[in-house]
Amino acid sequence: MFSRITVQLPMEGLLFWKLNGSEALSESFALDAELLSTDARIDRQSLLGKPITFTLPTEHLLSTRYINGKITRVAVRNEELNGTRYAVYALTVESDLWPMRRDRNLRIFQSQTVPQIVQTLLKEYSVNVESRLSSSYRVWDYCVQYQESSYDFISRLMELEGIYFWFRHEADKHTLVLCDAADQHQPFSGYETIPYHVAPSGGSVTEEGISQWSLEESVTPGMYSTDDYDFRKPNAWMLQARQNPVAPSPGSVDVYDWPGHFVDHSHGEFYTRIRQEVWEVEHHSVSGVGTATGIAPGYTFGLLNAPHFSDNGKYLTVTAKYSFEENSYASGDVTTSHNIRFTVLPASITYRTPPRTAWPKTHGPQTAKVVGPKGESIWTDRYGRVKVKFHWDRLAKGDDTSSCWVRVSSAWAGQGFGGVQIPRVGDEVVVDFINGDPDRPLIIGRVYNEASMPPWALPAAATQMGFLSRTKDGTADTANALRFEDKAGEEQLWIQAQKNMDTNVKNDATHTVAKNHSHYVGVNELYRVETNRVHGVKGGEELLTGKGKIDAAVETYVLGSGTKLRLECGESAIELNANGQINIVGKGFNLFVQGDGNITTSGGKLNLNTAGAQPGTGAPGSSHKQNIAEAVTNLFPAKKGGEGEGPNPLKLRAVVAKSAGSKPAGKRRPLPHEKQVFFDKVNSAAKAIEKKTGIPAEIITAQAILESSWGTLVPIDEKTKKVSNNLFGIKAHGSPNYVETWTHENINGKRVRVMDKFASYDSIDEGIEQHAQFLLKNPRYSSLFHSTDPVDWAKGLQAKGYATDPNYAKKLIDIMKSRGMI
DSSP, X not given: OOOOOEEEOSSSSOEEEEXXXXXXXXXXXXXXXXXXXXXXXXXXXXXXXXEEEEEEEOGGGSOEEEEEEEEEEEEEEEEEETTEEEEEEEEEEEOTTHHHHHOOEEEEEOSBOHHHHHHHHHHHTTOOEEEOOOSOOOOBSOEEEEEEOHHHHHHXXXXXXXXXXXXXEOSSOEEEEEEOSGGGOOBOTTOSEEEBOOOOTTOOOOSOOEEEEEEOOOOOOSEEEEOOOOTTSTTOOOOEEEEOTTSSSTTSSEEEESOOSXXXXXXXXXXXXXXXXXXXXXXXXXXXXXXXXXXXXXXEEEEESOSSGGGOEEEEEEEEEEEEEEOOTTTTOOOEEEEEEEEEEETTSOOOOOSOSOOOOOOSOEEEEEEOSTTOSOOOOTTOOBEEEETTOSSOOSSTTSSOOBEEOOSOBOSSOBOOOOOOTTOEEEEEEGGGOTTSEEEEEXXXXXXXXXXXXXXXXXXXXXEEOOOTTOOTTOOOEEEEEOSTTOOEEEEEOSSOOOOOOSSOOOOOOXXXXXXXOSSOOOOOOSSOOOOOOSSOOOXXXXXOOOOOOSSXXXXXXXXXXXXXXXXXXXXXETTSOEEEEOSOOOOOOSSXXXXXXXXXXXXXXXXXXXXXXOOOOTTHHHHHHHHHHHTSOOOOTTOOOOOOSSOHHHHHHHHHHOOOOOOOOOOOHHHHHHHHHHXXXXXXXXXXXXXXXXXXXXXXXXXXXXXXXXXBOTTTOOBOOOSSOOBOTTOSSEEEEEEEEEETTEEEEEEEEXXXXXXXXXXXXXXXXXXXXXXXXXXXXXXXXXXXXHHHHHHTTSOOOTTHHXXXXXXXHHTTOO
């Protein structure tokens, strides 16, 4: 005979009558209890949220079975039992998870495992937790609770990862136990074994045990397959498939899920195994009915005296549906009714929860704000991804910790080609989600808002379209721009480069202007043509120079005119006419011939008239210089603030002077054969580079000789002995082509020997070209390209900090002189 069930509450006066409901693995229990009282005035509100414990005495009094929970609903009705009127208090009793079933949230978790996420939320809701987990779990870079209850959120994650839970009840609390393996369960004390017995016809059983035992098997699919995609490994084979060994025909029915919520091959393999184990649980399910109060989810027991001997063994209780009732207190009858319907699983099989909790889906795109670390206006990674803060995220700090890296859609994205427009910090972007998964955001567009308005006023400028960038951390007027004006009669294409503008045409270029063309250069202009140049003007042409002008030709220089050719300078002029007449006018005339001189006429007289004959032409006069200067000035508007005139980039005067005044090179000391071969090879490559870049071949050759000590100090790999062809000591800086060798670095004022990586090239020619590209692309050396003089380059390299040797320029000049290069 069973003892009476009792109930413990914070208040007195309530007696147990009935308890019905169920518990199960990976479920938050909800039980219906009915308590009796002769006092109908007990405050219902005072019962809500209060703990309650039901004490179920066990056979032999070896242990006590408790069911503990929180009251979440109270209803009161009157009922007459055996002539006595009672107030029946109907209670709903739930686990400590009840608040998590009723909330709803949007929240981001980063760099955490599922057990960490689960325990974080359970702790926030003051749920007692015990972890028995033995497996290792992946770290989720980004995991979102999205418009779902906290209970649903952790349930779907645990279902995916193969984690389940149950409750251990005590007199004053209950504890949620996390499990992931079959060996993490023990029997309830005193119920290590439970016998099977059948009640005699018309009789009753006073001994606890199991009275019904029903075996069940069901067909399950033969194979589970899942797949996914990782953009960082776009060609990786991610498909996972696993046959179900308990299926009637393994492989005959394939369940294929996509996406599988993984980007790592091993994770996909793990999730596939979990799903196969879910089917194994379904296949081995056993149900029964009993009275043993030690039958409870999460506990094991050994079955004795089974109807079939083979059924005797150890089982894990998966579900338990309780039906407990005490007879009327008014009648004095102490007869009780205790009944438990249950399902169990062979204890050797690991329980896995079926994937019954739906994953949330987003519905349409939403907008978010681009964020980054404090002080950064652009924050991106090697894929052009950015961080965002979603408008719904109440916990985000609004910095680079607010989200995962989010990919940005581009109008054109190819293998090393396409378009790049990185959203800036503060921009509002349009975010959609791949397959509606909140864990996988994707930026598909950008929009303006009141804080970030379009670059030109609308709707006034509605006919304008284009692009206007912004200098990083710049102001409103610092930008590169391309704008189209489509207003009828005012069509325009406007291009602005905030600083430099480089145009590279690899073949032909044609530039046609139907009407006028204005060309303005604020400082200097360098114009170079490798072969020939033809300049044609149908009408007239004026060339005004504010200072000096030099025209120089290495060979023939022809200056021609069809009618008249004049040379003017102040009070002097020379005029050549098409009819052969030559007129020279000036205040003085000097003709000096060193050696013999002849003046010969072939057609008649030569008259020398010193008595005031009329000149054949006139001279412009002493104001000629001033007139030219004014004409030049009139071509230029007033200079803007900050503009100034720099040095002449062409340096033609220096070139002509050098050519006119240079002396023949003296006899050069012959070089040893090895050095001569090195010199010829480097000098040939340097001349080819000079044609491409304008860097004097002399300076490149001298640098190669000085920095490699005539090719004897080229870095060679310490292990493979590979020769780098690196004459300039260029570090690898992330290049995959390198050699590793010993070098010396200045660390804390001391010269220390260290192993370092140097760039490696297939040939000396390639190494020299990379050195030239370094000088060409580095803004520090841009001013050196104003000159073609090797000496200027040597001094300029030292002045710009290319080398720390105070005698670097002198050494280069000495090398160039010694080889007759200057």
